[in-house]
Amino acid sequence: MQETEVQLKTQTSKFLSQPFKLLIGGKWVESASGQTFPVFNPATGHTIAHVASGDSEDINRAVKAARSAFDSGPWSKLTVSERGRLIWKLADLLETHLEELAELESLDNGKPISVARVADVPLAVDLLRYMAGWATKIEGNTIPLSVPYTPDTQYFAYTVREPVGVVGQIIPWNFPLLMAAWKLGPALATGCTVVLKPAEQTPLSSLRLGELLCEAGFPDGVVNIVTGYGETAGAPLAAHPDVDKVAFTGSTEVGKLIVKAAAGNLKKVTLELGGKSPNIVFKDADLETAIAGAANSIFFNHGQCCAAGSRLYVEQAIFDQVVEGVAQKAKNIKVGPGLNPDTEMGPLVSDEQLDRVCGYLQSGFSEGAKAAVGGQRIESQGYFVEPTVLVNTKQTMKVVQEEIFGPVVTAMPFQQVDELIPFANDSVYGLAAGIWTNNLSKAHSLASKLRAGTVWINCYNVFDAALPFGGYKQSGWGREMGHDALELYTEVKAVCIQL
Numbered sequence: 001m002q003e004t005e006v007q008l009k010t011q012t013s014k015f016l017s018q019p020f021k022l023l024i025g026g027k028w029v030e031s032a033s034g035q036t037f038p039v040f041n042p043a044t045g046h047t048i049a050h051v052a053s054g055d056s057e058d059i060n061r062a063v064k065a066a067r068s069a070f071d072s073g074p075w076s077k078l079t080v081s082e083r084g085r086l087i088w089k090l091a092d093l094l095e096t097h098l099e100e101l102a103e104l105e106s107l108d109n110g111k112p113i114s115v116a117r118v119a120d121v122p123l124a125v126d127l128l129r130y131m132a133g134w135a136t137k138i139e140g141n142t143i144p145l146s147v148p149y150t151p152d153t154q155y156f157a158y159t160v161r162e163p164v165g166v167v168g169q170i171i172p173w174n175f176p177l178l179m180a181a182w183k184l185g186p187a188l189a190t191g192c193t194v195v196l197k198p199a200e201q202t203p204l205s206s207l208r209l210g211e212l213l214c215e216a217g218f219p220d221g222v223v224n225i226v227t228g229y230g231e232t233a234g235a236p237l238a239a240h241p242d243v244d245k246v247a248f249t250g251s252t253e254v255g256k257l258i259v260k261a262a263a264g265n266l267k268k269v270t271l272e273l274g275g276k277s278p279n280i281v282f283k284d285a286d287l288e289t290a291i292a293g294a295a296n297s298i299f300f301n302h303g304q305c306c307a308a309g310s311r312l313y314v315e316q317a318i319f320d321q322v323v324e325g326v327a328q329k330a331k332n333i334k335v336g337p338g339l340n341p342d343t344e345m346g347p348l349v350s351d352e353q354l355d356r357v358c359g360y361l362q363s364g365f366s367e368g369a370k371a372a373v374g375g376q377r378i379e380s381q382g383y384f385v386e387p388t389v390l391v392n393t394k395q396t397m398k399v400v401q402e403e404i405f406g407p408v409v410t411a412m413p414f415q416q417v418d419e420l421i422p423f424a425n426d427s428v429y430g431l432a433a434g435i436w437t438n439n440l441s442k443a444h445s446l447a448s449k450l451r452a453g454t455v456w457i458n459c460y461n462v463f464d465a466a467l468p469f470g471g472y473k474q475s476g477w478g479r480e481m482g483h484d485a486l487e488l489y490t491e492v493k494a495v496c497i498q499l
């Protein structure tokens with residue numbers, strides 16, 4: 001493992017030297033309690049910043065600001081074109097600060113800066129531009145009615161899509177900036193106002209985003225950012241009676257808490273939750289591509305992706321070859337601090353996540369799984385774990401059933417596609433799936449039988465602002481991105497007039 005210390009760029013060092021506050025009503029303010037919490041560099045375990053610890057009082061202030069911006073602020077009077085242009089301007093600012101944001105993301109989350117530069121930040125920019133374009137295209141319909149009427153009575157009816165209102169957005173730590181963009185984009189395009197609660201592990205890019213939102217010229221209170229812990233800041237936001245919708249990305253366990261918290265005022269809820277996605281390789285696939293794809297599907301972002309291809313099913317005849325190929329790829333991955341330009345895999349995000357992944361490895365070994373490669377923590381001050389392929393696994397094992405959220409894939413052979421399908425679908429989750437084959441009818445036929453919100457064929461982890469993403473079963477409610485996401489930020493009003 002490489003341990004090179006990397007010099008931060010000046011603007012990042014300067015940004016980190018400030019006392020971090022909350023963005024409420026267009027002003028940076030301290031938390032009501034005056035409390036802060038530390039943020040760690042996962043590559044070293046060292047503290048890199050102290051951030052305001054928001055709690056229910058801060059959530060109340062932020063919701064009030066968002067409510068007033070929605071009900072009576074200048075935001076509500078902007079034309080849709082002006083709204084779109086502001087979102088586009090924010091995208092431009094992100095692009096201008098790409099290098100700085102990539103550095104911040106790598107420092108805070110641990111991901112390789114080379115990845116943050118080409119994935120996290122550009123995808124956030126693209127999503128904002130895509131949603132900026134939609135701001136002027138959110139339309140209703142005219143509806144012909146058939147109600148009984150005399151020849152003298154006629155109706156004219158139409159629908160209007162209106163913003164749902166104040167939205168609480170609670171995001172995770174795996175793609176901090178990108179998840180903020182996925183959430184903010186459709187909310188702002190539809191005219192909602194927002195209280196954003198970043199994950200406590202990775203609040204820094206959201207705070208920089210807050211500065212850029214102010215610079216772009218969004219009116220006060222349109223986006224409020226409250227950093228804090230899940231129980232003390234996230235929970236009161238999900239439960240708040242003046243919040244019209246809560247949009248959450250995170251664990252299925254917390255997703256269920258969000259649903260309960262939202263029940264008080266029956267606010268709308270969208271959830272993007274866990275996954276345990278099957279990745280299926282047939283012997284007629286282009287094996288070189290499939291092996292590289294299988295490795296990328298699990299090792300990208302250190303497996304800390306809800307869509308990670310964490311269950312590899314391989315046709316028996318090529319099982320050994322594919323396992324060996326993926327194991328070889330794993331061995332070649334350069335693990336090190338994310339800020340090192342050569343690093344291909346950084347540390348896990350936190351010591352808690354490290355314990356969780358190592359706990360799953362132990363559980364797998366105790367149930368009889370074997371590591372074809374990896375299987376250990378990498379000794380260091382940081383939270384590094386070896387990229388791992390587990391074989392000798394059974395469908396009932398915890399490592400096959402539960403989401404590990406680390407660079408650990410289980411590989412199992414199958415004989416027949418019919419016998420494979422129940423195994424592939426044997427999960428409480430249904431977020432994504434991968435299929436590798438050169439047989440088109442096999443690919444489409446299997447795609448139709450997999451209970452998953454996304455099916456990738458001869459590719460994996462292809463995300464696009466226009467492509468809806470979300471889960472079947474306990475992987476969530478609703479969709480992110482694409483046109484589908486926008487609908488979930490609007491209410492439909494039917495207007496009927498007697499002529």
Ligand code: ADP
Pocket residue numbers: 170171172173197198199200228229230231233234235236238249250251252254255257258
């Ligand atoms: P993980 O277990 O991977 O850290 P979580 O689902 O716990 O993921 O966290 C995702 C987001 O949900 C974070 O912003 C976190 O602070 C927030 N969160 C955690 N617990 C709660 C809760 N009870 N209510 C609302 N938000 C929460």
